[in-house]
Amino acid sequence: MLFAPVSTDAPIYYRPWGTISLIVVNVVVFLLVQGGAFGRPDEIYLQYGLWHGAGLRPVQWITSNFLHGGIVHLLLNMLFLWAFGLVVEGKIGPGPFLATYFTIAVVESAVQQLCLMWVTPGVSFGASSAIFGLMAMALIWAPRNDITVGYTWIMRTGLIDIPILQFSLWMIVLQVLLAFTFRFHVTSEILHLGGALLGAAIAWQFLRRGWVDCENWDIFSVMKGRHLTIDGEAPAPVRSTRRLTRDGKPARKKKRIDPLTRKVKHLTRLRGLLHDGKPRAAFDEWTAARHFSEDWTTFESDMVNLSAQLQQAGYVSEALEVHLHFIERFPGSADRVRIEAAELMFRHQKRPHAAMRVVEGLDVESLPQDLAGRLQRLRDTAGKLIDSGHIEIEGLPSRAEP
Structure with missing residues (x-):
């Protein structure tokens, strides 16, 4: 089975020029090396690949990250770079992204060469370690967003959406199992894990220093439940990325996104996810938008569409939450929604x-015939259950825990 991530539904606030540039450079270098533009390919790999057991060679800490052993090696690395580069660069911008990418690549290569100075000479190359670092950063910054993965299995191909948390942990566990199989000798799996560890440390530092705004959807906020806060305390204020000029002084702060622009962006992403048939991601986007502005709401048709898709996908508790919010926001046109919400609660x-x-206060005679029938059946069946002595736990959450 062959698989690779190809896209993501994570919010992107910057165009991915850094990611595109890295992909272009990697592809051009591969074509030039394979075409013999710099001499025999094997000599290039020996000269610019990362040598183990032959001392420290700082130039190789950079050059080795742009060499690939074949078209499949290059293709898979570039697909992974594209998908996770979108997530990371989309949150911090091209400049900080490229600085972060090269920091992971250079530091991991330097540590690798330093730790393997006394082993049997060998050479490694490829961007995998740096890309695993980006994957770990995406895991920490956007665990609940989906990654679209393309796969081929025997004669079948297709696309599936997998949460970044699930996909990244699966990849990391796979590297650990493979490393265990090889008794934790120095293999590509160990180097991948080193890159992931470094990327995770950098992602944590960005969060701790307020250099990245994950809108309370980073893994730490998700674990603490802050991403679900609606009626409690407001989430932490948005903090933009800080940059330093060459002389070490703070650069001029970026202009913040005004509230109206942010609301429009949330609405656009919500509709795009609904159009793509991703109700769970659309629900998360709807929830995130409400965190930033208590008066944010979407149109009635969008909420009806969101609720319907959630029910079809089996997210009943989430659909009920949308129904209840609809009733609160649009009480004058909520008769049908009130009946549907009551049916979800009962069934x-x-x-x-x-x-x-x-449904208290709804008059059967003033409703259309189909709604009147549903309301009467609901009252009859629910009344029978209440008369039988059914005990209901008050305060039962209307939203299922993830």
Whole structure:
């Protein structure tokens, strides 16, 4: 089975010029080396690959990251670079992204060469370690976003969406298992893990110093539940990336995105995700937008579409949360939504008392015939369950835990 990530639904606030530049340079270098522009390819690999057991060679700390052993090696690395570069560069911009990429590449290569100075001479090359560093950063900064993975299996090919958290952890666990198989000798798996460890450390530093704004969707905020805060304390304020000029002085701060522009961006991403049939990601985008502005809301049609897609995908609790918010925001046109919300509470959560409170005050005779029938059946069945002595736990959350 062959697979590789090809895209992501993570919010992107910068055009990926840094990622594109790295891909172009890698491809051009590969074509020139394979075409013999610099001499025999094997001599180039020996001269500019990362040597082990032959002392420290700082030039190789950079050059080795642009050499690839074949077209498949290059293709897979560039696909991984594209997908995870979008996530990382999309949050911090081209300049900080390139600085981070080369920091991971150079530091990992230097540590690798230093630790292997006394082993049997050998050579390694490729961008994999730096890319694993980017993957670890994406894992920390955007664990709940999806990565679109292309795969081929025997005669079948296709695309699937996998959460970055799940995909990245799977890749890291795979490297650990392979390293264990080789008794943790120096193999590519160990080098990948080294890059991932360095990337994770850098991602944590960015968060700790406020150099990146993950909108409370980083892994630490998710673990603490801050990404779900709606009626409690407001999330931490947005902090833009700080940069230093060459003389070490703070650079001029970037202009913040005004609230109206941010609302439009959230609405655009929400509609795009619904159009692509990604209700779970759309729900997360809807929730994130509400965190930044208590009065943010989308149009009635968008909320109806979101709720319908969530129900079809099996996210009943999330659909119910959208229904309840719709009722709060649009009480004058919420008769149908109130009945649907009550039906979800009764059928899926066994909460007849709560269901009856949602439809309290609705007049059967003033409703269209289809809604009137549904409301009457709901009241009859829920009433029977209440009369039978059904005990309902108050405060049962309307949103399923992830």
